[in-house]
Each structure stands twice: as C-alpha cells, then as structure tokens.
Amino acid sequence: MKTSRLAVLAAMSVWGGMAMVATPATAGNLERGRALHDTFCVVCHDPSIYSRRDRIANTYVGILQQVERWQSNANLHWSPYDIDSVTEYLAEKYYKLPR
Numbered sequence: 001m002k003t004s005r006l007a008v009l010a011a012m013s014v015w016g017g018m019a020m021v022a023t024p025a026t027a028g029n030l031e032r033g034r035a036l037h038d039t040f041c042v043v044c045h046d047p048s049i050y051s052r053r054d055r056i057a058n059t060y061v062g063i064l065q066q067v068e069r070w071q072s073n074a075n076l077h078w079s080p081y082d083i084d085s086v087t088e089y090l091a092e093k094y095y096k097l098p099r
C-alpha cells in the first residue's frame with residue numbers, strides 16, 4: 001500500500017518535470033498553436049488549403065495576416081500571442097516557411 005502511493009507520487013513528479021521541460025518558448029507556442037488551430041480553424045477548410053497551388057500566403061508575415069484575418073472573421077478575439085502561436089504552427093507544419 002505504502003509503496004504504491006510512493007510510486008504514484010514518483011510518477012506525478014516525473015510528469016511535472018516533463019511539463020516543465022515542454023514549457024519553454026517555441027514548443028509551448030507550437031503546441032498552443034496546434035490546439036487553437038485544430039479547435040477553431042478546421043470548421044471551414046481542412047489543412048490542404050495551406051498547400052493549394054495558388055495559395056495566398058507565401059511568407060511568414062503573409063501567414064500572420066491570414067491568421068489575423070480569420071480569427072477576426074470568426075470573432076475569436078485572439079491575443080497577439082495566440083495569433084503568433086497559430087502562425088508559427090502553420091508556418092512550420094504546413095507552409096514549411098521559416099519565421
């Protein structure tokens with residue numbers, strides 16, 4: 001009984017440690033971007049729109065403008081941090097464009 005409680009505590013502290021490792025800048029941003037995108041931005045189009053032949057955005061700033069435009073259209077009231085997170089996520093995962 002006592003041992004298993006200790007084991008649970010040990011497991012929890014490992015998870016806590018991992019969460020802290022995952023927090024720093026880029027990783028946290030990308031993860032937040034993915035979550036926001038997959039929740040709010042797949043209602044009208046699937047991600048294939050980001051690689052269509054005559055896509056609108058071809059630079060990081062271009063993507064940023066589209067994210068800003070669509071979060072505004074969808075009335076999401078995202079913070080600059082959220083907009084940046086989703087832009088980073090799209091740039092890395094779909095557009096394959098550097099920041």
Ligand code: HEC
Pocket residue numbers: 037040041042043044045049050052054055056057058063066067070071074076086090
């Ligand atoms: C109400 C429907 C709708 C929602 C919700 C929506 N989009 Fe879109 N999105 C569109 C349409 C339609 C286009 C194509 C517009 C065009 O061709 O001018 C588009 C185009 C885009 C593009 C440009 C693709 C390219 O050609 O490079 C990006 C980026 C984009 N959306 C991101 C988002 C993000 C991020 C969200 C979530 C905040 C989002 N969209 C939510 C309808 C939507």
